[in-house]
Amino acid sequence: MTASHDPHPELTAAKAQARAHAVAVRRLAHADYGKLAAEKLAIHLDCIPFAVGTVVAGYWPMGDEIDPLPLLEALGGRGCTLALPVVSARGQPLTFRAWSMGEALEPGPHGTKHPLATAPMLIPQVLLLPLLAFDAAGYRLGYGGGYYDRTLDQLRRQSHVTAIGVAFAAQRVGAVPRGPHDQTLDLILTENGPLQPENA
Template sequence: MTDSPKTTLDPKTRLRAAATAKRAEAARLLGPAAAEALAALALGIPAGAVVAGYWPLDTEIDPRPLMTSLAASGYELALPVVVGRDRPLAFRAWSPGDELEAGPHGTRHPPAGAAVLRPSVVLTPLLAFDAKGFRLGYGGGYYDRTLALLRSDGQVMAIGLAYSAQRVDAVPAEAWDQKLDKIATELGVIAVEQA
């Protein structure tokens, strides 16, 4: 007797399928209201920080109202650029209204002429998160590699952005998985449990 495909999938793959459906439902129910709620939160971002956001894909919670609010408060912003498979992300300067180019995996990023920045705060998209600060992404490892690199040569604050419905009891974590420092949802900021 052979195992069914469902039973042979690793825990992260199984969780990704469920989390994708849960996020889609949250996006359908909450949509732009959740994005506006994020923009009103006090995230504790230090003055003068360079904040890396992201351009939302599919049903990801939309960080653009938050980024617009941060820009109006004087923060310098950047968006990620996929520079290659199995490589950390790069970040290019961006301001609300700037033109963007199409990138890999459906992403959008500033053009090559935009200044390259090193963020001290990274707003991170995700499929699921837990109270310990672990996040489940799409499986490419881009944010884990990027946060590991940024943390190897200085401090960086990683803030996961999500719908509250994306919280799970536990995200299966590997040794290379980088923890979030906090999670912001439409219901408020969640402090990460310390180990």
Template sequence: MPAARHEDSLAAAKAEARKSAAKVRAAAHKELGGLAGEALAQTGLEFLAHTGPAVVSGFYPYKSEIDLLGLLRRLSGEGRTTCLPIVLKAGQPLLFKAWAPGEATEPGAWDIPIPVASAQTVEPDIMLVPLLSFDRAGYRLGYGGGFYDRTIEMFRGNKQLTAVGVAYAAQEVEEVVRGKHDQPLDWVLTETGPIKMTKA
């Protein structure tokens, strides 16, 4: 199959998979809501307990994403440095600035809250990544912008990075539709606990 046709076919398959995955995530969010966030805070704290002073990046929950602000709050309360991603522009990796729940924010891309401009720029050692679906090989279905894939690839080329997907357990699928630029996760953290990826 010609490369252009293959890319078109892949894009169409991913678009269809996103629609289906969004419905599954929305249903899980409606059913579990805040309870999942509370459970995630506990399982996440236990999972990250032995990672020392590692800088942890999270994300401000958008739409039906699982709420990990409770986890970030508990990590910050233990003296850990936490941060949020900032979209600079299309085609570029994400920038990260230090932030903890309760600190000031301003509207970012898609009106998602981000740290204020004066916040310190940091580099995460552990990246908590949002997703629509995931499989046990470590692949995630994102939103199509490629921001996290570019960012993970960049950091892995320069330092040791642990990429951890964060999701409802119901978001697991047998196999994610993926392309050559998609970066695998090391772990996925759900409200029921962490899952080690097999790296197919």
């Protein structure tokens, strides 16, 4: 079997090193004030562009990701239509299914949880993204699968979507290693409030 060729070995190595550091930082932040930070996110919901019926896709928190559920509950209470991502296949963009607080979920790949297969498919107008690190330019360090970069690229070609990275303030770094296919965020929301990227 021939090993796959990596066209950007230096970038791959830089991202791997950055992820190792970011994982440790996020773990400490979650342990120190994870629950309080999650509750503070909901205080800042007015920084999110929404109206009644706006489709907001969040994520089900895994491990030490900052928990967006209090924020999603607040947005649902304001009349937004909620959705969660679905991993269909490796290398493919995410899709989204409608979901309301308290509804059952089914297991998905990589430890994710999905709305039931009977839930309607939706196209988000606002997308909340988990991350390992972010920088002032609005770049996000993800987990290496490329799911959200492919998803944002597809959504932005189809219609307007506002991409909001959700993170602990401690996850900010000087510069995220980035390549030509990395998508930028429109806003970053931490427990301290919203941050507008410098390139926005």
